[in-house]
Amino acid sequence: MVQSVIHPGLIDPKKIIGNDAVIFGELLGWGARVAIDIYNDRRKNFLKDDVTDRAQQLDDISNRVLQSLNLPAALEALERPIGLPPSLLKKAEEVRLQSGPSRIEENIKNVQKLAHSDIDILNEAMDILDQEAEEDESFQAEHSVERLSSHEANKELIAKAERYRAILDQAAQSDELVRTKWDEWERNIVELTWDETQLEASIPSSVISFGQGPSSVGATPTQTHAHALRVLLESLDDLMRARDDLVRRATRLAELENITPRVLKAAAGIERWIEVQPSTFEDALEEELAKYDKFRIGIEDGEQRQETLLQSIQNLAKERNQQFLQSRRDDESVKEREHALQSLDLAYHMYKEIMRNLDEGLKFYNDFASVLTQFRDTCNEWVLMRRNEIHSLTQSFESLLLDSAPPSPSIEPAPPEPPSRPEQQAQSSARRDPRAVFDLPPPDSDEWETTVLPPAPAAPPAQTPARRTRKTRAVG
Numbered sequence: 140m141v142q143s144v145i146h147p148g149l150i151d152p153k154k155i156i157g158n159d160a161v162i163f164g165e166l167l168g169w170g171a172r173v174a175i176d177i178y179n180d181r182r183k184n185f186l187k188d189d190v191t192d193r194a195q196q197l198d199d200i201s202n203r204v205l206q207s208l209n210l211p212a213a214l215e216a217l218e219r220p221i222g223l224p225p226s227l228l229k230k231a232e233e234v235r236l237q238s239g240p241s242r243i244e245e246n247i248k249n250v251q252k253l254a255h256s257d258i259d260i261l262n263e264a265m266d267i268l269d270q271e272a273e274e275d276e277s278f279q280a281e282h283s284v285e286r287l288s289s290h291e292a293n294k295e296l297i298a299k300a301e302r303y304r305a306i307l308d309q310a311a312q313s314d315e316l317v318r319t320k321w322d323e324w325e326r327n328i329v330e331l332t333w334d335e336t337q338l339e340a341s342i343p344s345s346v347i348s349f350g351q352g353p354s355s356v357g358a359t360p361t362q363t364h365a366h367a368l369r370v371l372l373e374s375l376d377d378l379m380r381a382r383d384d385l386v387r388r389a390t391r392l393a394e395l396e397n398i399t400p401r402v403l404k405a406a407a408g409i410e411r412w413i414e415v416q417p418s419t420f421e422d423a424l425e426e427e428l429a430k431y432d433k434f435r436i437g438i439e440d441g442e443q444r445q446e447t448l449l450q451s452i453q454n455l456a457k458e459r460n461q462q463f464l465q466s467r468r469d470d471e472s473v474k475e476r477e478h479a480l481q482s483l484d485l486a487y488h489m490y491k492e493i494m495r496n497l498d499e500g501l502k503f504y505n506d507f508a509s510v511l512t513q514f515r516d517t518c519n520e521w522v523l524m525r526r527n528e529i530h531s532l533t534q535s536f537e538s539l540l541l542d543s544a545p546p547s548p549s550i551e552p553a554p555p556e557p558p559s560r561p562e563q564q565a566q567s568s569a570r571r572d573p574r575a576v577f578d579l580p581p582p583d584s585d586e587w588e589t590t591v592l593p594p595a596p597a598a599p600p601a602q603t604p605a606r607r608t609r610k611t612r613a614v615g
Contacts (some may be wrong), residue, residue: 171402174420178398181428189435190389194382195495197442201375202488208456211372212481214365216473220342223335226376228479231338231489234331239490243321243328246497250314253504254307257511261303263403264515268293268300271522278529286532292525296518303511310503317496320489327486343475343485368455375448382441389434398427 205211215224224233272289279288290297330341405423 164573170416170419171406173417174424175398175402177417178424178427181424181429182393182396185428185431185435186389186393190431190438191386193438193442194386197382197445198379201379201445201449204373204453205372206485206488208453209251209477209481210368210452210456212484213477214368214372215478215480217365218369220473220476223339224480225550227483227487228335230484231331231335232331234328234487234490235333239332239494240325240329243493243497246494246501247318249323250317250500253501253508254311257504257508258307260508260511260515261300261307264511264518265300267515267518267522268296273526274529278483278532282532284532286528289525293521296514296521299343299514303514306507310507313496314500315498317493320493320496324486324489324493327363327482328490331483331486331490338483342479343472362525364455368452371448371452371455375445375452378441378444378448382438385434385437389431392430396427397425401427414554430453 211224211226217225218224268289271293275286275289279286330338333341401423402420405420
């Protein structure tokens with residue numbers, strides 16, 4: 140006997156989906172999908188404004204203050220009269236491992252390529268509008284209708300195109316500034332890619348050091364101030380490294396995060412048959428976004444510590460270190476070494492700035508390409524609407540022309556033919572009605588008549604069968 144086999148999952152669905160799961164629980168409704176998109180946008184803006192951009196702003200502030208004091212190159216020129224400072228070796232190694240100059244050249248080409256692509260998309264959209272304008276002019280010349288001309292109907296599209304053109308022009312100016320930076324600092328950045336021997340040979344050595352002169356016994360004021368300044372600079376470096384670590388951790392957490400299970404769990408607790416709105420998940424979104432508050436707090440704490448350190452460095456370098464500043468002015472070799480170290484340190488910071496500018500340019504042109512593509516599609520849809528309108532108007536004109544056309548002239552009757560002779564009438568009648576001659580009735584028709592034939596002359600008298608003859612049809 141045949142027995143039906145039922146899948147175990149149908150008998151007990153909990154074996155398949157689990158005790159806490161819901162059938163079709165992975166299917167997201169409109170409200171849940173919008174809530175996820177809202178959360179992703181909030182997280183992206185939060186990280187950009189409060190973490191990444193703020194950290195970069197603080198780094199820029201620190202670098203500007205140090206550059207204005209010619210630090211740390213001035214200090215390193217005195218601390219190490221020969222050789223390369225460890226901090227500079229580390230920076231040079233970073234640029235060398237990243238193939239800094241090659242990356243800059245490649246990114247400059249990529250930025251130019253994307254810029255040209257965006258300009259081409261915008262030009263295509265303008266060509267579409269120009270072609271429609273030509274079609275409209277031809278139609279207006281052939282037909283007198285009350286219809287908005289193209290330059291009036293596409294005002295909004297043209298204004299938007301002009302705004303996009305202005306944005307691209309401004310971006311092109313920014314690209315030119317970045318290329319100017321690269322042209323000015325290319326030689327110094329390339330020097331950072333040299334090996335340690337070449338780089339050390341390019342840096343002049345100073346003649347004096349802290350241990351020379353009559354004050355070499357014991358710690359001199361210059362040594363004391365230089366040591367204090369070195370401690371402050373190292374603390375500032377540690378602070379900047381900790382800030383970079385916060386940015387990396389926040390970015391990594393955002394890349395790995397998936398809020399969909401959290402939204403599904405919240406959606407499962409909502410009563411059935413209730414319309415789910417994005418605002419329904421507001422509490423869940425706030426709880427998930429709160430995970431990133433620690434990174435914002437870390438950036439803010441670092442900002443306060445940085446202000447204190449920079450103020451101490453400025454006070455020490457400007458007020459309490461007059462002997463240290465005087466030692467730099469008295470020896471030309473110290474000044475030359477300081478200038479060389481400062482140039483390489485600035486080259487490193489300029490390399491980081493150029494790479495950051497190029498990354499921003501790549502992101503800008505990629506994002507703007509989608510905006511321009513959507514604008515081009517909008518222009519296509521608008522032109523299609525205008526063409527359909529022309530088609531409808533053309534059909535209306537044709538219908539009006541057919542309705543207003545004059546009636547066709549009437550055909551006059553032909554003059555009567557002269558009377559024909561009876562022979563011609565019979566022939567014409569025979570031609571017109573062949574049945575008058577060839578159409579005979581069937582043998583059993585009543586139209587036939589019986590006629591008695593006369594007897595044959597030589598045969599004996601006998602009764603001859605009757606013969607049926609056709610009745611004479613009435614004429615008429």
